[in-house]
Amino acid sequence: MVERKITKIKTKRGDTESISIAYIVVNEHNEEENLNCSLTGKEEARIEFYDGLDGLRIMLVDAIGLDPNIWLEQGQIIGLSIKYQEESIGITITGKCEIEGRYACPTTPYLLIADQESVEFRLIKNVVNEAFKYLDGERKDWKQQSLFDQEELNYERL
Numbered sequence: 733m734v735e736r737k738i739t740k741i742k743t744k745r746g747d748t749e750s751i752s753i754a755y756i757v758v759n760e761h762n763e764e765e766n767l768n769c770s771l772t773g774k775e776e777a778r779i780e781f782y783d784g785l786d787g788l789r790i791m792l793v794d795a796i797g798l799d800p801n802i803w804l805e806q807g808q809i810i811g812l813s814i815k816y817q818e819e820s821i822g823i824t825i826t827g828k829c830e831i832e833g834r835y836a837c838p839t840t841p842y843l844l845i846a847d848q849e850s851v852e853f854r855l856i857k858n859v860v861n862e863a864f865k866y867l868d869g870e871r872k873d874w875k876q877q878s879l880f881d882q883e884e885l886n887y888e889r890l
Contacts (some may be wrong), residue, residue, distance in 0.1 A: 735760070736867075738860045739768075741812045743785065749776050753863050776872040781862040785809040787855050792827045795840040803829055810837070812859060820846040823856060 740754040750772065757767040788809045793800050798807075811826030826839040845852050 734758070736864065737814075737816055738863045739814055740770075741785070741859065741863055743777075743782075743810050745782075745808060745810070750774055751777055751781075751866060753867060755863075755867070771867055773866070773871075777866050778862070778870060778872055781859075781866055784855075784859040784862045785812065788812065788825050788859065789827065791843070791852060791855065792825045792838070792840055795825070795843060796838055798827075798838065802831060803827065806830065811839070812856075814856065814860070819848075820844055821853070821856065 735758040737756045737758060738753060739756055740752070742752040744750040752770060752772040754768070754770040757769060759765040759767070786807075786809055789804055789807050790800075792798065792807070792809065793803050807827050807829040809825060810828045811824075813824045815822040822842050822844050824840050824842055826837060828835055828837050843852075845856065847853060
């Protein structure tokens with residue numbers, strides 16, 4: 733099976749829906765021959781994709797000291813960059829929020845996540861899994877909804 737690694741996710745939400753996902757197809761024999769790929773789509777993602785991204789709001793708020801009362805309620809995550817290292821990952825997160833009629837779009841500094849058991853690592857892994865689903869064609873209204881109730885995840889409590 734081919735290994736893929738998501739390196740960047742960018743979204744536009746609202747009237748002009750757009751999602752860009754950059755990823756690497758890993759060559760298991762020679763790291764220098766990895767294939768850099770990207771996909772940009774106008775199809776809306778599954779709600780789980782957006783919920784996963786917005787689950788990163790708490791990391792954005794904590795990293796740069798934003799007002800949690802505004803950002804956790806109204807903010808959106810519109811970008812995630814990931815750099816893979818041997819035992820950790822480094823990320824930057826970009827958010828967007830309308831405050832008093834203007835849009836703020838802050839970006840975190842480079843954050844290193846070394847603990848693979850941490851809440852932060854699980855949040856990132858969830859977004860990456862949803863990005864793979866988008867790459868593989870699972871998008872809003874793509875397939876039949878489950879006939880069974882699914883457990884709802886609370887991303888802020890992870």
